[in-house]
Amino acid sequence: MTLWEYIAGRSDMLAFQALQHASMIAQCVLVAAVVGVGLGVVVHRNERVAAIATGATSVVFTIPSLAMLGLLIGPFGLGVAPSVIAIVLYALLPILRNTIVGLNGVDPALVDAARGIGMSRTRVLVRVRLPLAWPVILTGLRVSTQLAMGIGAIAAFVSGPGLGEQIFSGLARLGAANALNATLVGTVGIVLLALLFDAVFVLIGKLTTSRGIRTHA
Amino acid sequence: MPETTPSPSLAELVSENGGARGVPIELISVSKRYGGSPDAAVDDLTMTIPAGEIVVFLGPSGCGKTTTMRMINRLIEPTSGRILIGGLDARAQKPDELRRHIGYVIQQAGLFPHMTVAANIAQVPQMLGWDRQRIRARVDELLELVGLDPVQYRDRYPRQLSGGQQQRVGVARALAADPPVLLMDEPFGALDPITRESLQDELLRLQEELSKTIVFVTHDVDEALKLGDRIAILDKGSRIVQYATAEEILTNPAGSYVEQFIGGESSMRLLKLTRVSDVALEQAVRARATDDAADLRRRMAEEGGDCAIVLDERQRPLRWVSAAALEGASGPVGELPGGEEDRIDTVISGRSTLQEAVEALLNAEQELVPVVGKRRHYTGVVTLATVQQAIAEIKERERRLRRERVAAGQSAVSVAAEPAPAAVVPDATGRDGGDTA
Numbered sequence: 001m002t003l004w005e006y007i008a009g010r011s012d013m014l015a016f017q018a019l020q021h022a023s024m025i026a027q028c029v030l031v032a033a034v035v036g037v038g039l040g041v042v043v044h045r046n047e048r049v050a051a052i053a054t055g056a057t058s059v060v061f062t063i064p065s066l067a068m069l070g071l072l073i074g075p076f077g078l079g080v081a082p083s084v085i086a087i088v089l090y091a092l093l094p095i096l097r098n099t100i101v102g103l104n105g106v107d108p109a110l111v112d113a114a115r116g117i118g119m120s121r122t123r124v125l126v127r128v129r130l131p132l133a134w135p136v137i138l139t140g141l142r143v144s145t146q147l148a149m150g151i152g153a154i155a156a157f158v159s160g161p162g163l164g165e166q167i168f169s170g171l172a173r174l175g176a177a178n179a180l181n182a183t184l185v186g187t188v189g190i191v192l193l194a195l196l197f198d199a200v201f202v203l204i205g206k207l208t209t210s211r212g213i214r215t216h217a
Numbered sequence: 218m219p220e221t222t223p224s225p226s227l228a229e230l231v232s233e234n235g236g237a238r239g240v241p242i243e244l245i246s247v248s249k250r251y252g253g254s255p256d257a258a259v260d261d262l263t264m265t266i267p268a269g270e271i272v273v274f275l276g277p278s279g280c281g282k283t284t285t286m287r288m289i290n291r292l293i294e295p296t297s298g299r300i301l302i303g304g305l306d307a308r309a310q311k312p313d314e315l316r317r318h319i320g321y322v323i324q325q326a327g328l329f330p331h332m333t334v335a336a337n338i339a340q341v342p343q344m345l346g347w348d349r350q351r352i353r354a355r356v357d358e359l360l361e362l363v364g365l366d367p368v369q370y371r372d373r374y375p376r377q378l379s380g381g382q383q384q385r386v387g388v389a390r391a392l393a394a395d396p397p398v399l400l401m402d403e404p405f406g407a408l409d410p411i412t413r414e415s416l417q418d419e420l421l422r423l424q425e426e427l428s429k430t431i432v433f434v435t436h437d438v439d440e441a442l443k444l445g446d447r448i449a450i451l452d453k454g455s456r457i458v459q460y461a462t463a464e465e466i467l468t469n470p471a472g473s474y475v476e477q478f479i480g481g482e483s484s485m486r487l488l489k490l491t492r493v494s495d496v497a498l499e500q501a502v503r504a505r506a507t508d509d510a511a512d513l514r515r516r517m518a519e520e521g522g523d524c525a526i527v528l529d530e531r532q533r534p535l536r537w538v539s540a541a542a543l544e545g546a547s548g549p550v551g552e553l554p555g556g557e558e559d560r561i562d563t564v565i566s567g568r569s570t571l572q573e574a575v576e577a578l579l580n581a582e583q584e585l586v587p588v589v590g591k592r593r594h595y596t597g598v599v600t601l602a603t604v605q606q607a608i609a610e611i612k613e614r615e616r617r618l619r620r621e622r623v624a625a626g627q628s629a630v631s632v633a634a635e636p637a638p639a640a641v642v643p644d645a646t647g648r649d650g651g652d653t654a
Binding site for chain 2: 114118120
């Protein structure tokens with residue numbers, strides 16, 4: 001059976017798995033973004049706490065994803081729960097770090113000007129710091145999304161949803177009929193999804209970054 | 218003004234006051250100490266900044282001038298002492314609300330790069346809850362005030378503007394809610410000399426119109442002398458070494474510290490400070506082109522002077538006529554033969570400085586240069602002797618003031634704005650009189 005026949009024969013299931021994969025990544029990155037940006041906003045002004053926060057997420061980063069998923073089976077069992085938790089944990093670091101770097105990278109003179117004309121701290125954050133840090137934060141989101149795509153594939157190891165299932169089942173039956181097809185479809189599918197997500201981020205960046213600070217206006 | 222019933226906040230004072238006019242600022246025994254340092258950044262400073270004046274804080278970096286300024290809008294909280302703005306205690310007001318009624322301009326403007334020019338200017342009005350239409354109208358008004366065409370500039374982003382244009386927007390942003398007080402922290406420090414010069418002129422023009430109380434921090438002596446109605450020369454710990462007009466600082470500097478700061482050339486600097494319109498001009502004999510030469514010769518003999526100026530029907534200078542050329546001549550003056558040296562190519566305006574007048578005199582064919590007012594209307598002539606006389610008079614006036622101060626048992630140099638003798642600030646009478654008097 002050729003690759004095309006394989007895809008044609010299972011188009012419904014593959015589409016469903018791709019959709020599942022995309023949906024899982026989108027939701028996980030969304031959760032990671034809310035937590036990461038929120039945490040970054042809270043800790044960025046305090047150097048020590050910020051260092052602890054990035055340190056903690058960095059530690060998570062050093063754990064191989066396969067091991068992490070395995071460890072999560074204990075408390076959370078198989079399926080969606082350990083997959084989502086693992087992906088969120090990994091996606092957190094780039095977002096948190098870029099949020100902190102972005103917020104602290106805002107020119108102190110601008111913050112001084114903002115305070116000097118009577119903006120409250122909250123207003124300075126919302127009107128000045130976050131918009132100026134936004135391109136950096138967005139880069140963090142992009143990196144996190146790419147990362148989450150890959151880890152999402154491995155999540156099939158704990159019976160997580162998505163295209164990873166194709167890869168894992170293919171690899172498990174290597175040599176058997178359709179094993180290579182399954183692996184290829186899973187891999188290429190994830191790459192395509194990653195490219196699609198990245199394109200979406202480029203679009204979001206264009207739409208949400210002020211013309212005044214865009215690098216290519 | 219401070220005697221009126223105290224309002225609880227600057228915002229209310231501003232609305233009572235119609236916004237625009239400056240209010241006095243009083244610093245009373247203000248000190249600022251930082252934890253790790255044994256020396257106070259600002260050490261027991263007491264000073265009054267009179268309403269509607271530009272007061273320049275001049276001093277070397279680290280002398281505490283910026284710290285002092287930042288305590289006025291509470292970006293830095295004083296360790297002790299009181300600051301009254303328009304008679305109201307700054308500490309009794311919420312810092313954010315206080316700052317919305319104190320304009321703030323910093324070096325390189327500090328415009329928000331992600332906002333358009335209009336949005337930058339609109340920040341304070343937005344916080345004050347103005348409606349859209351009012352904000353839009355105000356933005357356009359301010360852009361015109363600072364010399365930028367609203368149609369062309371309102372939707373631009375800061376990076377699309379030159380440094381000078383950015384700082385104009387910075388000033389517009391500070392003026393948005395028509396605050397009575399402006400704080401300017403080395404606003405023109407990063408600009409090239411030509412742009413700086415033109416923005417300084419612009420600020421003086423604006424101030425003539427607006428009469429704000431302006432606190433201006435700089436370490437540039439020329440800038441201080443040019444802009445300051447008064448200049449506070451500060452030493453370590455924001456100690457006032459001298460707090461006086463430019464004329465007094467130049468003619469009667471308080472000791473070597475100030476002398477060193479000014480760096481000599483005080484008479485040349487006086488020339489730069491004094492406007493031609495401020496000095497007593499001489500008058501040449503006036504003539505019309507249709508006047509009879511013999512007549513004119515007689516008048517010149519009566520009034521003295523060996524040179525007459527020929528004006529056209531709108532009082533604009535045309536040419537010189539010397540007594541020698543009139544010798545034995547008859548007929549209309551306008552038909553006398555005139556040489557190269559008789560033509561008037563150079564006139565100076567009353568707004569020129571004496572320095573410019575000297576420059577014109579040194580380049581002129583004649584020993585005098587006509588001074589013109591609006592529409593080249595002749596007002597008098599200036600000679601080197603006029604300039605010399607003017608400088609001598611300024612020095613004499615300052616000597617007299619110094620004697621008066623000493624006689625009154627005060628220090629020989631001014632260290633406080635009070636009492637403000639009217640003669641010290643010749644143009645103060647034209648201002649809104651919001652002085653502490």
